[in-house]
Amino acid sequence: MISYIGKRLLAIVPIILFAILITFVLIHVSPVDPAEAYLTAAHIHPTEELLAEKRHEFGLDQPLLVQYWHTVVKMAQLDFGLSFMTNEPVWEDVVSKMPATVQLAVSSILFAMLVSIPLGFLSAIYKNSVIDYFSRGLSYFGASIPQFWLGYLLMFFFAVKLDLLPVEGKGTWEHLVLPTLTLSLALIAIYTRLLRASVLEQLQESYVIYAKTRGIKQRIIMVKHVLKIAISPVITGLGMNFGKLLTGTIIVEQVFSWPGFGRYFVDAIFNRDIPVIQCYVFLAACLFIICNLIVDLVQLYMDPRISLKGRTDQ
Amino acid sequence: MIRTTKKTLLSIAATIFLVSTVLMACTKQEAAPSASNGTAENAAVTTEKAITLSWPRDIGTMNPHTYNPSQLFAQSMIYEPLVSYKAGGKLEPMLAESWTISEDGKEYTFKLRQNVKFSDGTSFNAAIVKKNFDAVMKNPNLHSWLGVINVLDKTEAVDEYTFKMTLKQAYYPAIQDLSLVRPVRFLGEAGFPDDGDTSKGIKKPVGTGPWLLVEYKKDEYAVFTRNPNYWGESPKIDKITVKIIPDPETRVLAFEKGDLDLIYGEGVISMDAFKQLKESGKYTTQLSEPVATRSLLLNTTNDKLSDLRVRLALQSGFNKQAMVEGITLGLEEKADTILSKNFPYTDIDVQPVAYNTDQATAYLDEAGWKLSAGKAVREKDGQALELELIFDKTDPIQKAMAETMQAEWSAIGVKLNITGLELTTQIERRKAGNYDLDFWSNYGAPYDPHSFINVVAEKGWGVAEANAGLPMKQELDQQIHEVLSSTDETKRQQLYSSILLTLQEQSAIVPISYIKKTVVFQNKVTDFAFPANRDENPFEGINISQ
Numbered sequence: 032m033i034s035y036i037g038k039r040l041l042a043i044v045p046i047i048l049f050a051i052l053i054t055f056v057l058i059h060v061s062p063v064d065p066a067e068a069y070l071t072a073a074h075i076h077p078t079e080e081l082l083a084e085k086r087h088e089f090g091l092d093q094p095l096l097v098q099y100w101h102t103v104v105k106m107a108q109l110d111f112g113l114s115f116m117t118n119e120p121v122w123e124d125v126v127s128k129m130p131a132t133v134q135l136a137v138s139s140i141l142f143a144m145l146v147s148i149p150l151g152f153l154s155a156i157y158k159n160s161v162i163d164y165f166s167r168g169l170s171y172f173g174a175s176i177p178q179f180w181l182g183y184l185l186m187f188f189f190a191v192k193l194d195l196l197p198v199e200g201k202g203t204w205e206h207l208v209l210p211t212l213t214l215s216l217a218l219i220a221i222y223t224r225l226l227r228a229s230v231l232e233q234l235q236e237s238y239v240i241y242a243k244t245r246g247i248k249q250r251i252i253m254v255k256h257v258l259k260i261a262i263s264p265v266i267t268g269l270g271m272n273f274g275k276l277l278t279g280t281i282i283v284e285q286v287f288s289w290p291g292f293g294r295y296f297v298d299a300i301f302n303r304d305i306p307v308i309q310c311y312v313f314l315a316a317c318l319f320i321i322c323n324l325i326v327d328l329v330q331l332y333m334d335p336r337i338s339l340k341g342r343t344d345q
Numbered sequence: 346m347i348r349t350t351k352k353t354l355l356s357i358a359a360t361i362f363l364v365s366t367v368l369m370a371c372t373k374q375e376a377a378p379s380a381s382n383g384t385a386e387n388a389a390v391t392t393e394k395a396i397t398l399s400w401p402r403d404i405g406t407m408n409p410h411t412y413n414p415s416q417l418f419a420q421s422m423i424y425e426p427l428v429s430y431k432a433g434g435k436l437e438p439m440l441a442e443s444w445t446i447s448e449d450g451k452e453y454t455f456k457l458r459q460n461v462k463f464s465d466g467t468s469f470n471a472a473i474v475k476k477n478f479d480a481v482m483k484n485p486n487l488h489s490w491l492g493v494i495n496v497l498d499k500t501e502a503v504d505e506y507t508f509k510m511t512l513k514q515a516y517y518p519a520i521q522d523l524s525l526v527r528p529v530r531f532l533g534e535a536g537f538p539d540d541g542d543t544s545k546g547i548k549k550p551v552g553t554g555p556w557l558l559v560e561y562k563k564d565e566y567a568v569f570t571r572n573p574n575y576w577g578e579s580p581k582i583d584k585i586t587v588k589i590i591p592d593p594e595t596r597v598l599a600f601e602k603g604d605l606d607l608i609y610g611e612g613v614i615s616m617d618a619f620k621q622l623k624e625s626g627k628y629t630t631q632l633s634e635p636v637a638t639r640s641l642l643l644n645t646t647n648d649k650l651s652d653l654r655v656r657l658a659l660q661s662g663f664n665k666q667a668m669v670e671g672i673t674l675g676l677e678e679k680a681d682t683i684l685s686k687n688f689p690y691t692d693i694d695v696q697p698v699a700y701n702t703d704q705a706t707a708y709l710d711e712a713g714w715k716l717s718a719g720k721a722v723r724e725k726d727g728q729a730l731e732l733e734l735i736f737d738k739t740d741p742i743q744k745a746m747a748e749t750m751q752a753e754w755s756a757i758g759v760k761l762n763i764t765g766l767e768l769t770t771q772i773e774r775r776k777a778g779n780y781d782l783d784f785w786s787n788y789g790a791p792y793d794p795h796s797f798i799n800v801v802a803e804k805g806w807g808v809a810e811a812n813a814g815l816p817m818k819q820e821l822d823q824q825i826h827e828v829l830s831s832t833d834e835t836k837r838q839q840l841y842s843s844i845l846l847t848l849q850e851q852s853a854i855v856p857i858s859y860i861k862k863t864v865v866f867q868n869k870v871t872d873f874a875f876p877a878n879r880d881e882n883p884f885e886g887i888n889i890s891q
Contacts, residue, residue: 062770062773063767063769063770063773067769067773068769071769071772073411073412073413075412075487075490076489076490076805076806078486078489078805080486081486081487081489084486116413116414117405117406117414118406118411118414118546127563128564183594183595183598186595186598187598190598190602191598191601191602194602197604198595198598198599198602198604199588199590199595199598199599199604200565200566200588201565285591285592286592286594286595287595288565288588288589288590288591288592288595290563290564290565290589294564294591295564297591298402298591301739303769
């Protein structure tokens with residue numbers, strides 16, 4: 032087990048190097064000169080003299096290979112340089128903004144699980160019943176509605192019209208409700224349908240019929256056997272979505288003025304804040320790899336048929 | 346195995362729950378002060394006059410000598426200039442009580458106000474003025490866009506309350522440049538870093554202005570209260586909370602909920618939202634005087650556009666009034682002159698180019714661009730009259746205007762290709778002269794009109810490049826250099842009139858509309874007036890009816 036985890040962690044290195052290379056290449060083929068982007072962001076008129084000075088400062092006058100190597104070495108030390116916009120170390124900015132995003136992602140995942148697991152399970156058991164139709168409707172709605180619009184709708188009804196919750200900002204648990212609902216609805220849509228299909232599939236399996244003939248109670252068969260196996264694809268989805276949420280709460284953070292990493296990144300894109308963009312790609316790659324690893328380990332515990340050997344051979 | 350799995354799942358769920366709870370608990374005490382919360386909490390104990398407004402970006406580091414991310418309106422709450430820019434371009438004493446200019450226009454002597462203290466109680470005097478100028482001049486490159494910095498030779502603290510500035514050459518807008526929000530405003534001694542180089546950061550924001558920054562949470566909010574040491578008339582309100590709300594629609598919803606008392610600025614809410622709030626009748630809405638002109642730059646170095654008749658045909662070939670009303674819903678006003686008349690030296694008589702498609706087609710026929718039977722686009726020597734208009738693709742007004750012009754000009758036989766670009770690419774192409782037509786706007790008060798004429802003459806900004814094909818360009822540049830160094834007021838007016846008339850007649854910069862600031866506020870807010878300086882804060886005189 033430890034060697035498996037070790038191997039998977041080691042595999043992060045080439046992937047990260049590749050991710051850095053891709054960002055590096057994209058930045059260099061982009062028509063926007065980072066030195067010019069910096070000066071424009073700082074509202075300083077980019078004269079040729081100043082541009083040359085900044086290019087030298089950023090090391091952009093060095094050969095490409097040297098620049099790439101410097102980028103990699105710096106990133107290994109978690110040194111992402113200074114943000115063009117705030118003129119402060121990017122890593123410090125990210126560290127200060129990450130907790131807000133983690134909080135939003137965790138609460139959204141948690142809420143999505145709380146709703147979708149019972150809903151998906153029940154809609155499979157009571158197929159074509161009212162609860163099944165309800166979950167189908169909710170999934171359809173959740174999957175098709177744009178998140179920013181849902182955010183505005185919730186804000187309008189719950190904050191402006193009913194005056195129950197705050198419109199925006201961060202602070203109390205009340206501030207967390209609307210962004211969590213907005214983010215989790217799309218997840219609920221996916222997990223509910225995923226679990227429903229998976230449970231229905233399991234119900235056709237011979238072990239269910241065998242258990243029934245052995246006289247095991249329906250409730251025990253469903254919870255201990257069917258749900259345990261059927262939940263596997265949901266866990267995979269969960270892992271993938273956690274990474275996605277940590278890096279992709281951009282729209283919701285923007286709409287609800289949630290001071291997280293997503294909003295910081297949106298600003299960076301608009302302002303061509305290259306150090307921030309590089310840090311984002313680096314973090315996104317790391318997060319996805321780690322989330323994948325965690326999902327695999329959980330799956331391993333959940334389903335003993337998945338062997339470590341099989342996994343590593345694939 | 347089942348038992349292990351169950352345990353693992355339980356522990357994962359418990360960990361997630363715990364982390365979430367801890368995170369929530371950690372942030373529970375950090376609730377941003379809001380208008381409604383603040384009012385409810387404080388109503389019983391105090392009658393504090395407070396307003397809450399929103400701003401799209403964090404207020405920044407509040408360094409008076411640097412630019413982004415510090416927001417101009419907030420910098421102007423804390424720091425003050427030597428002279429203040431008022432309506433109509435009038436320059437009034439601020440931290441300088443009076444000033445004299447030597448006959449050759451090179452020496453400026455300022456008599457400083459004596460009763461001024463910084464917010465920490467230290468005195469404002471000539472030594473600290475010099476120290477601030479020195480800090481700015483440590484990095485002249487950063488400020489080379491500003492005329493007065495380029496010509497500044499030396500500064501002296503003559504005595505405790507006399508400060509002298511010597512220029513390398515006469516430059517009449519020097520005083521006007523000193524009224525800007527940055528980079529020449531004054532930081533108190535306690536704010537300076539040990540090496541005196543403020544370009545790397547300051548210790549704390551200590552200014553002489555009417556406001557103090559008392560609470561700040563990056564990207565969330567900033568709270569300002571009255572500066573108890575303020576030398577001038579103290580503000581009527583006690584507290585201003587600035588909430589950072591990046592999304593315009595959210596800003597509107599927060600305002601409708603009553604969390605915000607004021608939404609102020611340029612383009613801070615959509616035009617639809619402004620109209621809807623105005624028509625609801627529940628709030629007060631106001632539009633400022635023009636702050637700048639939205640114009641079209643016609644690249645005269647292009648063969649087709651080098652012909653004045655083609656430029657005039659384009660200008661008279663679209664219905665400006667209908668376009669501005671339709672696209673900006675009346676938030677902008679049709680512009681007939683390149684600079685609006687509320688700037689110094691700009692109140693001159695010019696003949697606006699009227700909307701007249703017959704006249705437009707006549708100009709084109711006269712210029713040799715003929716419309717052959719069965720063709721939609723005019724041709725001359727086998728070449729089609731086809732032009733490219735570049736615009737910022739994130740700007741909905743530019744996009745809608747580009748599409749309107751495309752339709753309008755096709756009716757007079759001009760094919761307009763419109764290309765949406767990212768802002769940085771648009772600026773790059775403008776500077777390289779790599780376009781036919783482009784949107785542009787001037788800088789507003791207190792930068793204009795001198796900054797405007799400067800970019801007409803000086804390369805590097807894209808405007809001089811666009812005008813390079815004008816037959817009288819050299820003469821124009823000479824007049825511009827002359828006016829900037831002229832010490833004679835009458836002569837300056839004459840030169841400005843001549844420059845602006847020539848530009849107007851040449852139709853290489855086509856005025857479209859006057860951009861205005863908007864404000865929406867709850868009815869309890871009174872005495873709101875837009876600042877004359879585009880970048881200043883609007884809190885002078887503002888009050889609240891209890």
